[in-house]
Each structure stands twice: as structure tokens, then as C-alpha cells.
Amino acid sequence: MNRSKWIFFIPLLLLGTGVFAQDDAIGKFFGKYVEDSRFTVVSISPKMFRLMSKVNWDTIPSDLKQTVTRLTSLRILSTETTPAVFYKEAMARIDRKEYEELITVRSDKDNVRFMVKEQGDVIHELLMIAVDKDSFTMMSFVGNIDLDKLSRLSSDMGIKGMENLKNIKHK
Amino acid sequence: MNEIKRLLEKYWLAETTLEEEKVLADYFRSGEVDVELLQYAPFFEYIDEEKQVSPGEDFEERILERVGLAEGTAQGRGHGMDGSPMLAPVRRLWFGYAAAAAVLLCVSSLFLVVQLSSRSGDEVKVAASGGVISATMKDTYDDPEKALEAVRHALLVASTHMNEGKNITQKNMYRLNNSWQAATGN
Numbered sequence: 001m002n003r004s005k006w007i008f009f010i011p012l013l014l015l016g017t018g019v020f021a022q023d024d025a026i027g028k029f030f031g032k033y034v035e036d037s038r039f040t041v042v043s044i045s046p047k048m049f050r051l052m053s054k055v056n057w058d059t060i061p062s063d064l065k066q067t068v069t070r071l072t073s074l075r076i077l078s079t080e081t082t083p084a085v086f087y088k089e090a091m092a093r094i095d096r097k098e099y100e101e102l103i104t105v106r107s108d109k110d111n112v113r114f115m116v117k118e119q120g121d122v123i124h125e126l127l128m129i130a131v132d133k134d135s136f137t138m139m140s141f142v143g144n145i146d147l148d149k150l151s152r153l154s155s156d157m158g159i160k161g162m163e164n165l166k167n168i169k170h171k
Numbered sequence: 172m173n174e175i176k177r178l179l180e181k182y183w184l185a186e187t188t189l190e191e192e193k194v195l196a197d198y199f200r201s202g203e204v205d206v207e208l209l210q211y212a213p214f215f216e217y218i219d220e221e222k223q224v225s226p227g228e229d230f231e232e233r234i235l236e237r238v239g240l241a242e243g244t245a246q247g248r249g250h251g252m253d254g255s256p257m258l259a260p261v262r263r264l265w266f267g268y269a270a271a272a273a274v275l276l277c278v279s280s281l282f283l284v285v286q287l288s289s290r291s292g293d294e295v296k297v298a299a300s301g302g303v304i305s306a307t308m309k310d311t312y313d314d315p316e317k318a319l320e321a322v323r324h325a326l327l328v329a330s331t332h333m334n335e336g337k338n339i340t341q342k343n344m345y346r347l348n349n350s351w352q353a354a355t356g357n
Contacts, residue, residue, distance in 0.1 A: 044322060049318075052319045105332060128328075
């Protein structure tokens with residue numbers, strides 16, 4: 001009788017770990033800092049992404065348009081407080097089984113990593129983690145992400161895009 | 172007398188009705204049996220006796236005990252030693268299947284939830300599918316146009332950094348190539 005009772009607990013345990021694992025992925029690094037005043041947070045929900053379809057797209061290049069319409073959400077988290085510490089923490093916390101490292105760019109000034117979460121052949125999430133001596137930034141794009149298109153965006157925009165870059169970092 | 176004989180003939184052929192059988196039984200029970208038919212008397216006595224047999228009062232209890240289900244019988248399960256209760260292992264097997272089915276159901280429903288949520292773009296559901304950043308989604312912008320502008324910036328930042336990586340790789344390749352040429356004198 002005892003053994004059969006235990007068998008009934010197994011599904012409960014499984015269910016429990018499932019729920020925790022999800023909780024973890026969500027709250028792993030970000031849940032804690034979303035409400036933290038040291039962090040600047042930008043979030044754009046799936047609902048807002050749907051609303052964007054009503055915006056006038058005439059001035060928007062088609063590559064950009066295609067990329068944006070395939071996204072479902074975006075979140076940016078950045079801080080100017082102890083960037084190196086937060087960077088280290090983020091790298092330690094991210095589950096490497098889930099997020100595969102794609103590109104690492106390390107220069108004398110900054111350090112940028114791209115990680116992707118794949119579902120089958122589709123990149124479901126692109127995570128960028130960037131740190132320099134002044135700031136630490138994380139960006140997460142969720143949706144169906146085409147890396148080729150994404151990398152082409154900046155060359156299409158040219159120098160003008162690079163100028164805008166400076167602004168967003170300190171927004 | 173002849174009537175009884177006729178009924179007996181019929182009885183052996185199993186063609187008697189219930190009433191006729193009762194007549195026969197009554198006849199043999201009466202004690203005034205013809206000598207010719209006396210040989211059949213024990214048979215009908217036996218049938219009469221057998222009708223009296225019924226399960227005793229503790230019949231159910233005894234059966235349950237044998238099967239190992241009786242409440243409060245300490246040896247309930249112990250009976251397995253004499254090999255009597257084949258039922259107990261069967262029952263355990265059944266529990267195993269039930270548990271397996273329950274596990275399967277839980278796991279598959281979990282998958283289903285995750286799958287469904289990653290397909291549709293609802294806020295709550297996205298939270299379940301768990302992008303790293305998704306705790307609770309509070310929109311920063313109310314205006315879709317501003318939101319789009321922000322997305323555009325973010326994409327540009329990502330794209331630029333990505334190309335930075337490419338450029339560095341390219342630069343390093345050139346450098347490698349140059350030193351290779353220097354070393355080989357080509």
C-alpha cells in the first residue's frame with residue numbers, strides 16, 4: 001500500500017518542478033530588478049506589438065518592418081550602477097542549457113554577448129547583454145527572429161543609425 | 172403409481188415441469204414409496220438435502236479475509252504466504268497503471284500549456300512561456316508609435332553590435348592572413 005501511495009506523489013512532484021522552472025526563467029534575473037529604481041526598464045508587450053500594426057509604416061524600411069512584425073515582445077533593462085557586478089551576476093544566472101551563446105564581442109571598451117533560445121530551428125528569443133565601464137544593458141527580443149535580417153538592419157541605416165545608438169543608451 | 176412412473180420417465184429425460192418435479196419430490200418424501208421405486212428414494216433425499224445448504228453467516232467475512240481485503244484482519248496480506256490471494260498482486264499492478272497514466276497526463280498537459288502559450292501572443296500566456304524577461308509585462312509606452320520607435324532603436328543597437336562582431340572577426344582574419352604571408356614570405 002505504501003508504495004502505491006508514493007507513486008501518486010510522482011506526478012505532483014513533476015508538476016511542482018515544472019512550475020518552479022517557469023518561475024525561475026521569468027524571475028531569474030529580471031523579475032527582481034524590474035521594480036528596482038537603479039534600473040531603467042523598457043517593456044513592450046505583445047498587445048502593444050499588435051497595436052503597432054495600426055501605425056503608419058510608410059517611412060519604415062521593409063527589412064525593419066518584417067523584423068518588427070515577427071516580434072511579440074521586447075524588454076530592456078539597463079543600469080549605470082556597478083555595471084560590472086550586474087554583468088557578472090547575469091552571466092552566472094542565465095541557464096546555458098536554455099540559452100546558447102551566439103556571438104561574443106569583446107573590445108577594450110565594452111563586452112557584448114548575444115544568446116539565443118531556440119525552439120526547433122526557430123530562434124524564439126534573442127538576448128543581448130552588453131557592458132562597458134558606464135552601463136550594463138540587457139535586451140530581450142521574443143518572437144520569430146531572423147538573424148540575417150537583423151544584422152542587415154544597421155548597414156541599411158548607415159551612420160544615422162549609429163548616432164541614434166548613443167541616445168538610447170542613456171534614455 | 173403409474174403416474175409416478177410416467178413422471179420419472181419424463182424426469183430422466185429432463186422434460187418435467189417444476190410442478191411435476193414437486194409431485195415427484197413430495198412422493199418420495201412421503202415415505203410410502205413403492206418397493207419397485209425404492210431404489211430412487213436416496214437420490215431424491217439427496218436433492219432435498221442439498222437444497223438446505225446455504226452460506227453460513229460469516230461467509231462474506233471469510234471470503235474477504237482470503238482475498239486479503241477484510242478490515243481489521245491483521246493477517247490480511249499475510250495470507251500471500253500460502254499462495255491463496257492471487258488478487259493482491261493484480262490489484263497492485265492496477266495501481267501502477269493508474270499512476271503511470273496520471274504521470275503521463277500531467278506531463279503532457281504541461282507540455283500542452285507551454286506549447287499553446289508560446290504560439291499565441293497574449294500577455295499572460297507569454298509570461299507562462301517565459302522569455303527570460305517577462306515577469307509581468309507593464310507597457311512602458313501607451314503610444315504604439317513611440318513603442319515602435321523604441322523597438323527600432325533596440326533592433327538597431329542589437330544589429331550594430333552584431334556587425335561589430337563580424338567586423339572584428341574580419342579584421343582579425345586579415346591580420347592573421349598578413350602575418351601568415353609575412354611568415355611564409357609570400
